Amino acid sequence: MFEMKNENDETATKKKNEDFLKELDKDRTEKGCDYAVLVSLLEPDSELYNTGIIDMSHRHPKMYIVRPQFFIPIITLLRNAAMNSLKYKLELALVKAQNIDITNFETQLDTFKTAFAKNYDLASRRFQTAIDEIDKSIDHLQKTKEALLGTDRNLRLANDKAQDVTIKKLTRGNPTMAAKFAELKDGGSSDAE
Numbered sequence: 001m002f003e004m005k006n007e008n009d010e011t012a013t014k015k016k017n018e019d020f021l022k023e024l025d026k027d028r029t030e031k032g033c034d035y036a037v038l039v040s041l042l043e044p045d046s047e048l049y050n051t052g053i054i055d056m057s058h059r060h061p062k063m064y065i066v067r068p069q070f071f072i073p074i075i076t077l078l079r080n081a082a083m084n085s086l087k088y089k090l091e092l093a094l095v096k097a098q099n100i101d102i103t104n105f106e107t108q109l110d111t112f113k114t115a116f117a118k119n120y121d122l123a124s125r126r127f128q129t130a131i132d133e134i135d136k137s138i139d140h141l142q143k144t145k146e147a148l149l150g151t152d153r154n155l156r157l158a159n160d161k162a163q164d165v166t167i168k169k170l171t172r173g174n175p176t177m178a179a180k181f182a183e184l185k186d187g188g189s190s191d192a193e
Contacts, residue, residue: 005020007042017040024036036062036063036064037066038066040066052070053066053070
């Protein structure tokens with residue numbers, strides 16, 4: 001923001017540059033300007049203002065007083081400062097964007113880890129359930145195998161006993177049956193003669 005001040009040589013009450021600084025700072029703040037520059041012909045005999053660009057930041061932030069001959073140089077300085085500031089703002093925005101990208105990446109990574117852990121846990125539990133069911137099936141099949149082997153042994157023993165059976169063994173201790181079988185045997189051999 002630039003403000004220009006001048007007064008006639010005949011003016012009775014001579015104003016000073018500093019009389020306008022407070023109002024200039026207020027205007028700068030209201031308008032949202034970064035800098036305020038008072039271009040002044042006031043106090044023409046002041047060595048301070050005649051030597052160049054005067055920084056008034058000790059009284060009001062980002063405020064300068066210049067004579068008209070320093071108007072172009074201060075515009076150049078402020079333009080260069082603004083360009084550098086813009087460059088730094090762009091770099092800062094880029095860094096912030098990268099930080100946001102990193103934050104988004106970390107968030108996505110955490111989401112992936114959580115989902116993966118959930119799926120792993122579910123799969124692990126199902127896997128363990130399947131293993132337990134297989135173990136139960138193995139135990140059941142083992143018991144069935146043992147029962148079948150026991151049945152096989154019993155059948156073999158029964159077969160062995162059946163093969164070992166003779167009329168002599170069946171009739172032992174039973175004289176009536178022994179006599180009947182003896183008759184059959186004798187009668188069968190006499191019929192054959």
